[in-house]
Amino acid sequence: MTVRKKTTAALATAVAGTLLLAACGGGGSAPAEGGPVELTVSLFGTFGYEELGLFDRYEAENPGITITYESTQGEDKYWPALQTRLASGSGVADIQGIEVARIADVVANQQDLWTDLRDTPAADSIANYVEWKEPAATTADGAVLGLGTDIGPMGICYRSDLLAQAGLPTDPAALSARLTSWDDYLALGREYQAAAPAGSAWMDSAGGFYNAIISTEQEIYYDAAGALVHETNPAVRSAFDTAAAAGQAGLIARLEQFVDPGWDAGFASGSFATIACPSWMIGYIKGKAGDAGAGLWNVTTLPGGAGGNWGGAYLGIPASSEHVEEAAKLAAWLTAPERQAEVFASAGNFPSTTGGIEMVADATDPWFNDAPIGQIFSTSTQNAPVQILGPEDGVIKSAMVQALLSVEANGVAPADAWNSALADVNNQVG
Incomplete structure (x- = not known):
């Protein structure tokens, strides 16, 4: 699940200077000939649009357009509710968010429920993305069902003060030199635990660690032919x-992660010293650690400089929308490179457009000890494999994470937990 939170504006100020934001903005629309139009937008978590005032800005630039926005905090609640509304043909918004783990299901099984964006004013935006983003939202016959909002390149976020107390390197380059593989990451974790401050662990959760490792792979739960391989990969x-x-x-x-209240509190309390962090986690950490955490956290690369992608989303237009043209113009405007760069500056959601990536490439973050987050996440994007996505990725990932939770929390043997995960997947997927 991708969760996003609004954060401080310090980085926004740094990045804003690189943006050329014209008063009209890209993709603006005039009022429809039939009169004022109310567009509805339904998302999950916090994409940053409302928090940055982008809806208000769009309304000001496009007289006659009003936007009604709602957000469901948990994607695991949002998606089933959306499926019910899509099936009934009523209650859906003009623009709906689609999490990356759901996009393959949309492409494979729901083409008739979504608008082909090639036939809308959003068509010109389709070519703006990193090479794999829009193909993942494209059906076999070429229909494009979503515009990318962001991607989730990764790094390792860590508490400099806790590592220092344990006698470990705190400089990002020195720490990176010790982390040439995930095995090195675990070995350094054992060093940390031997001298760690009381009540502090090396990392937050087994499920988060698993997601980080698997997100660096090309083939995960499906092969290129679309066959399930989670059990044999x-x-x-x-x-x-x-x-x-x-x-x-x-x-x-x-x-x-995202469930236990102690996890949120741990960013400030020091319950864990490191966490594998997709770019969108940057904003989440700031929000939970607060002003008191500024300067305590830092960011370095994944072990071995590996690239990966964990998370990201799309904006889609349900086929039942009565305002497809206006909705497409808004979706194109919200996902334009300039807006993506603004959202990264505020919330950490990394751009999925090539132009947006160029705008943030040199960004640093004062809260994270001036970490060069633009460079770290840009490099992770460049080094990431083109992942093969499948329709049940989200279901399988959830089963694996829950099984790992039983190992760390209840002492279940790993082999038994693995078998339990496979049984859970078979019950849900077949």
Whole structure:
């Protein structure tokens, strides 16, 4: 699940100077001939649009357009509710968010429920993205069902003060030099635990660790032919076993991400020293650690300088929308490179357009000790494999994470947890 939170404006100021924001903006629209138009937008989590005032700005630039916005905090609640509304043909918004783990299901099974954006004013935006973003939202016959909002390149976020107390490197380059592989990451974790401040673990959760490892792979739960391979793909089992071993070794704070209140509190309290962080996690950490956390956290690259992608989303227009043209213009405007750069500056959601990436390439973050987050996440994007997505990616990932939670929290043997995850997947997917 991708979760986003609004954060401080310090980085926004730095990035804003690189943006050329014309008063009219890209993709603006005149009022429809039939009179004023109310557009509805329904998303999950916080995409940053409301928090940055983008809806208000769009309304000001496009007289006659009003926008009604709603957000469901949990994508796991948002998506089932949306499926019910899509099936009934009523209650859907003009623009709906689609999480990256759902896009393959949309493309494979729901083409008739969504608008082909090639036939709308958003058509000119389709070519603006990194090479794999829009193809993932494209059906076999070429229909494009979503415009990318962001992607999730990764790094390692860490508490400099806690590492210093344990006698470990705190400089990002020095720390990166010690992390040439995930095995190195675990070895350094054992060093940390031997001298860690009381009540602090090396990392937050086995499930988060698993997601980080698996997000660096090209083939995960499906192969290129679309066949399920979660049970036979050695990369999946290796990531599961590595995360389970970390749980058994006592390197984990046993805090379920986005669920356990202690996880949120841990960013400020020091319950864990490191966390694998997609770019959108930057904003989340700031929001939970607050002003008191400024200067305590830093960011370095993934072990070995690996690239990966964890998260990201799309904006789609349901076929039942009565305002497809106006909705497409708004979606194109919200996902334009300039807006993506603004959202990254505020919330950490990394641009999925090539132009947006260029705008933030030199961004640093004062809250994170002036970490060169633009460079770190740009490099992660460049090094990331083009992942093969499948229609049940979200279901399978959830089963793996829950099984790992049973290892770290309840002492379940990793082999038994693995078998439980497979049974859970088979029950849900077949």
